[in-house]
Amino acid sequence: MAEFFNYLLDCGAYALSGGRWSVAPDNLFGVVVTALVQVIILLHVIAVGALIFIWLERKVAGRIQDRLGPTRVGGKFGWLQTLADGIKLITKEDLMPAGADGFLFKAAPYVSMAAALAAYFALPFAGSPLPFVAQQLNVAAFFIVAVLGLEVFGVILAGYSSASKWALFGSMREAAQVVSYEVPLGLCAVVPVMLAGSMDLVVVGDTQRGLFTNWYLFHDPFTFVVFWVYFTCGTASVNRAPFDLAEAESELVAGFHTEYSGLRWSFFFMAEYGSMFTVSMLAAILFLGGWHGPLPVTEWLGMQADGWLEYSTSPGIAAYLCNLIGMTNVVLKAGLLVTVMMWARWTLPRLRIDQVMTTCLKYCTPIAAVMFVGAAVWQAALPRGLMLRTPLANIAASEPWQRGAEPVVQTSGIAVDKEAR
Amino acid sequence: MPATIDDPRIIEFDVRTEEMLVNMGPQHPSTHGVLRLVLRTDGEIVSEVTPHIGYLHRCAEKIGENLTPRQWIPYTDRMDYLAGMNMNLGWSLCVEKLLKYELPERGRHLRVIIAELGRMASHLVGMGAYGLDLGTFSPFLYAFRERERILDLFEEACGARLTYSYLTVGGATADLPHGWTDKCLAFLDQFEPVIAEYHTLLTTNAIFVKRTAKIGILSPEMAIDYGCSGPVTRGSGIDFDLRRDGEPIYTSMYEGYQFEVICERNGHYPNDHAYPAVPREAVLGDCWHRFYVRMLEVVQSIGLIRQAIENYHRSSGSHGEPIKLNQKLPKGEAYLETEAPRGQMGFGIVSRGEAIPWRVRARSSSFSNLAVCPELCRGCLIADVPAVVGSLDVVMGEIDR
Numbered sequence: 001m002a003e004f005f006n007y008l009l010d011c012g013a014y015a016l017s018g019g020r021w022s023v024a025p026d027n028l029f030g031v032v033v034t035a036l037v038q039v040i041i042l043l044h045v046i047a048v049g050a051l052i053f054i055w056l057e058r059k060v061a062g063r064i065q066d067r068l069g070p071t072r073v074g075g076k077f078g079w080l081q082t083l084a085d086g087i088k089l090i091t092k093e094d095l096m097p098a099g100a101d102g103f104l105f106k107a108a109p110y111v112s113m114a115a116a117l118a119a120y121f122a123l124p125f126a127g128s129p130l131p132f133v134a135q136q137l138n139v140a141a142f143f144i145v146a147v148l149g150l151e152v153f154g155v156i157l158a159g160y161s162s163a164s165k166w167a168l169f170g171s172m173r174e175a176a177q178v179v180s181y182e183v184p185l186g187l188c189a190v191v192p193v194m195l196a197g198s199m200d201l202v203v204v205g206d207t208q209r210g211l212f213t214n215w216y217l218f219h220d221p222f223t224f225v226v227f228w229v230y231f232t233c234g235t236a237s238v239n240r241a242p243f244d245l246a247e248a249e250s251e252l253v254a255g256f257h258t259e260y261s262g263l264r265w266s267f268f269f270m271a272e273y274g275s276m277f278t279v280s281m282l283a284a285i286l287f288l289g290g291w292h293g294p295l296p297v298t299e300w301l302g303m304q305a306d307g308w309l310e311y312s313t314s315p316g317i318a319a320y321l322c323n324l325i326g327m328t329n330v331v332l333k334a335g336l337l338v339t340v341m342m343w344a345r346w347t348l349p350r351l352r353i354d355q356v357m358t359t360c361l362k363y364c365t366p367i368a369a370v371m372f373v374g375a376a377v378w379q380a381a382l383p384r385g386l387m388l389r390t391p392l393a394n395i396a397a398s399e400p401w402q403r404g405a406e407p408v409v410q411t412s413g414i415a416v417d418k419e420a421r
Numbered sequence: 422m423p424a425t426i427d428d429p430r431i432i433e434f435d436v437r438t439e440e441m442l443v444n445m446g447p448q449h450p451s452t453h454g455v456l457r458l459v460l461r462t463d464g465e466i467v468s469e470v471t472p473h474i475g476y477l478h479r480c481a482e483k484i485g486e487n488l489t490p491r492q493w494i495p496y497t498d499r500m501d502y503l504a505g506m507n508m509n510l511g512w513s514l515c516v517e518k519l520l521k522y523e524l525p526e527r528g529r530h531l532r533v534i535i536a537e538l539g540r541m542a543s544h545l546v547g548m549g550a551y552g553l554d555l556g557t558f559s560p561f562l563y564a565f566r567e568r569e570r571i572l573d574l575f576e577e578a579c580g581a582r583l584t585y586s587y588l589t590v591g592g593a594t595a596d597l598p599h600g601w602t603d604k605c606l607a608f609l610d611q612f613e614p615v616i617a618e619y620h621t622l623l624t625t626n627a628i629f630v631k632r633t634a635k636i637g638i639l640s641p642e643m644a645i646d647y648g649c650s651g652p653v654t655r656g657s658g659i660d661f662d663l664r665r666d667g668e669p670i671y672t673s674m675y676e677g678y679q680f681e682v683i684c685e686r687n688g689h690y691p692n693d694h695a696y697p698a699v700p701r702e703a704v705l706g707d708c709w710h711r712f713y714v715r716m717l718e719v720v721q722s723i724g725l726i727r728q729a730i731e732n733y734h735r736s737s738g739s740h741g742e743p744i745k746l747n748q749k750l751p752k753g754e755a756y757l758e759t760e761a762p763r764g765q766m767g768f769g770i771v772s773r774g775e776a777i778p779w780r781v782r783a784r785s786s787s788f789s790n791l792a793v794c795p796e797l798c799r800g801c802l803i804a805d806v807p808a809v810v811g812s813l814d815v816v817m818g819e820i821d822r
Contacts, residue, residue, distance in 0.1 A: 350556025
């Protein structure tokens with residue numbers, strides 16, 4: 001996309017100067033404009049995603065609790081209820097307690113929001129033939145796990161600066177919680193990375209192409225366990241019940257966001273839903289085959305044949321279609337996991353802080369470590385797995401990451417580019 | 422600075438954190454109204470809990486000394502506002518004891534139906550709110566869904582949904598409407614199988630058990646010393662229920678009824694064949710047992726109502742004629758405790774021969790139950806405080822009166 005903007009600039013410069021000025025394709029201008037466009041698209045993904053997920057949460061909660069949920073705003077299903085709530089939040093007074101540390105208090109929601117947003121940069125929505133990702137990083141898995149940890153700083157800042165004891169309790173709990181779940185979460189994320197041989201999420205996703213038996217969830221018994229450990233820790237990492245200790249309503253009033261109101265409060269909320277989706281997306285990509293459906297329909301139709309991969313000249317319409325299907329797949333998988341999180345939230349009581357730490361450190365960490373070793377041994381002893389795994393011919397012929405990765409890194413964000421146009 | 426520290430206590434002294442006083446309530450989501458708890462905490466560990474009450478004090482007793490007994494009935498509704506019917510009943514029976522009034526047979530059975538329905542409604546709120554205290558929202562709504570149907574029945578009987586003033590001195594303000602008992606039975610038939618679902622949702626839920634078992638253990642001795650009553654003491658294994666062990670004027674109401682006092686005897690609850698067994702972690706007298714006792718009492722109430730409806734239809738006579746509003750009371754005094762959902766609710770009356778009593782007294786069960794709270798919460802975590810207070814199931818309207 002950067003080339004495209006520089007090409008436009010080049011045309012303008014050429015016309016203005018009568019052919020004397022020219023702009024190189026790697027000019028900074030194009031890079032900056034590309035980044036801006038991508039940021040705006042991602043912001044909308046998060047905002048609309050939060051809109052949909054909050055609506056979904058209300059509906060799921062309603063159904064679980066034997067009621068209807070929103071039914072009025074925006075037609076029969078209350079689609080626009082979240083938007084109405086958003087308008088309400090924007091019009092609310094932005095309060096700050098008298099004793100609060102003003103700068104930190106105001107900055108905290110943005111820290112959370114920025115961290116939740118940053119994770120989306122490396123989150124691929126579709127892999128082959130065209131990686132649909134803002135910035136394909138070769139350390140994407142590491143980056144996302146690291147950035148998710150940053151969100152905690154917003155929470156801790158909020159609690160620290162609120163001048164409220166409840167908020168302080170909430171943030172201290174969050175601090176205690178983060179050191180407990182980060183370790184097993186990282187250990188679990190490492191297992192598919194090890195199996196794929198790359199931290200690049202596009203590669204991790206693409207190595208699971210084919211039948212659903214190729215998903216890392218079904219790779220071996222160890223990864224199957226790891227997925228559930230990951231999901232548990234992921235739930236803990238986004239402060240969802242039964243791990244919502246930082247905002248435990250019945251104990252800490254509202255925890256770290258007790259003193260927040262209006263838009264600042266909604267930033268915390270959006271960050272929560274944003275990272276909830278990130279964690280679920282990561283689970284979908286690492287364990288559930290990412291953008292590959294349970295049945296490789298696109299491959300059967302030949303849409304992913306080698307010819308289609310020649311995107312650098314002219315990506316065919318089938319490649320885009322393939323991407324669209326892949327994106328639907330991964331979003332549906334992540335949405336399913338998000339729904340499971342909601343289901344858990346509206347069913348289970350909350351754990352106590354010491355129990356959360358026990359669960360994460362005493363159970364999840366050793367399990368994840370053992371499963372990591374087990375998966376490594378399995379991979380070494382049975383690289384093709386048992387009968388469950390049905391490797392397709394083209395995987396054996398040429399490893400996908402050897403084909404796709406290199407040019408993609410150079411022309412980053414090409415997929416978002418097409419979408420933006 | 423010394424290179425080595427020989428005395429390990431020095432390190433401990435160095436890292437000791439400052440104690441913090443935290444005000445939980447009166448505006449706090451889990452303090453059941455307007456209870457205020459002052460917590461002295463060291464981090465998450467609570468070293469001391471001090472309950473402060475009085476935010477809902479409405480001088481009910483003093484008002485009672487300026488009204489005739491029947492006029493005071495609406496004020497009793499507002500004591501334990503989750504079990505208004507049982508409050509009505511307690512006061513009515515107390516005045517009837519003073520009047521030496523004999524209630525007709527039909528009125529007696531009517532009172533059993535209404536009182537047990539009130540107990541069910543109250544325990545349902547207790548169950549749902551306890552889930553809320555532990556951070557799960559859905560059981561609360563399930564409980565309210567069932568309670569709603571009880572309130573519908575009450576509304577049909579007396580026109581009110583919260584402050585009924587239905588049972589009154591001398592009987593009830595009106596007989597049950599035609600077809601009411603069928604609706605009541607239909608509700609019971611629908612409700613009884615649902616209880617098993619509540620048990621899977623809460624009672625046997627692993628997290629629920631983790632949060633409640635071995636938390637806030639109340640020994641039987643301490644329960645008696647503090648004057649606790651109701652499910653709180655029965656959760657500690659004390660086999661005492663005023664419906665069976667109370668004064669004759671109250672126990673005669675339950676004469677001929679088959680029901681069991683719910684408490685653990687020899688490690689077993691009366692009907693644990695039908696409902697989940699006590700988990701291994703649970704210790705007699707902890708939060709889990711108090712919760713479980715309430716759940717089982719609801720089942721007993723269902724059985725009682727079924728019997729009472731049968732008896733009600735068989736019996737003759739009226740539902741009882743309320744006494745005149747300004748009826749003169751005989752000289753003397755009476756005090757009666759009844760088994761309200763939260764424990765022994767006592768009402769006392771002293772009359773000097775006028776229509777308006779000279780002294781009125783209400784003995785709150787929640788007040789004594791709350792008094793053990795500082796003992797139970799000593800050394801627990803902040804998250805356990807709502808768990809303990811919720812398991813005591815106090816209603817501030819009754820404590821403050």
